[in-house]
Amino acid sequence: MPLVTLTVVKPKPVEFKSGVLAAVHGALVASGVPQADRFQRVLELDAENFRFDPTYPDLSSQRNADFALIEILFSEGRSVKVKKKIVADILASLTAEPLKLNAENVMICFKETRWENWVFGGGRFIHT
Template identity: 60%
Template sequence: MPLVTITVCKPKSLLFKETVLNAVHAALIEAGVPEKDKFQRILELDTENFRFDTRYPDLHKDRNQDFVLIEILWSVGRSVQIKKKLLDTLMKRLCDKSMNPENIMVCFRETAWENWSFAGGRLLHT
C-alpha cells in the first residue's frame, strides 16, 4: 500500500494536480501496485514554506515554481529495478504532458509490512 504525498507551491490548478496524481498512480500500477490501492495527498504550500535549490545537484534545466516533490511510502522489498521502472514510467507520462522532468523529485521511503493498519486498528501482516 503506497502512501503518496505530493508537495507543490501554491497556487496549482486542478489540472496540474490531477496530471501529477494520475501519472504517479499509473506508474505505481505498472510497478505492480493494485489499481484500487490508491492513497494520495497533495500539500500545496506558500513559497515561503517550501524551499528548494533550483540547480542541485547538477540539473540540465533550472527548477521553477512548478517543482514537484513526490514522496512514496511503501513496504520494503521492492528492487532497484522496480523503482527504476516506476521512475521511467512516471517521467514519460509527465513529459507527455509537457512537464519539465528536472522539476520532479521522487523520494522512496520504505517501512516494514507490520507497520500498516489499513482500518480498524487491524495489523494484517503480522
C-alpha cells in the same frame, strides 16, 4: 499500500495536481500495486514555506514554480530495478501531454517501511 505525498508551490490548478497523482498511480499499478490501492495527499505551500535549490545536484535547467516533490512511502522489498521503472513511468507520463513538465522539475523520494507498520483501518494489521 503506497502513500503518495505531492508537495508543490501554490497555487496549482486541480488539473496539475490530478495529472501528477494519476501519473504516479499509473506507474505504481504497472509495478504491481492493486488499482484500488490509492492513497494520496497534496501539500500545496506558499513559496516561503517550500524552499528548494534551483539546480542541485547538477540539473541541466533550473527548477521553477512547477517543481513537484513526490514522496512514495511503501513497504520494503522493491528492488532498485523496480524503483527505476516506476521513476521512468512517472517521468514518461509527466513529460507528455497534457502536463509536459520538464523532468528536471520532478524530484521523487522513495521511503520504505516494514510490512507490519501498516494498519489499514479498524486496527487491522493485514500483513502480520
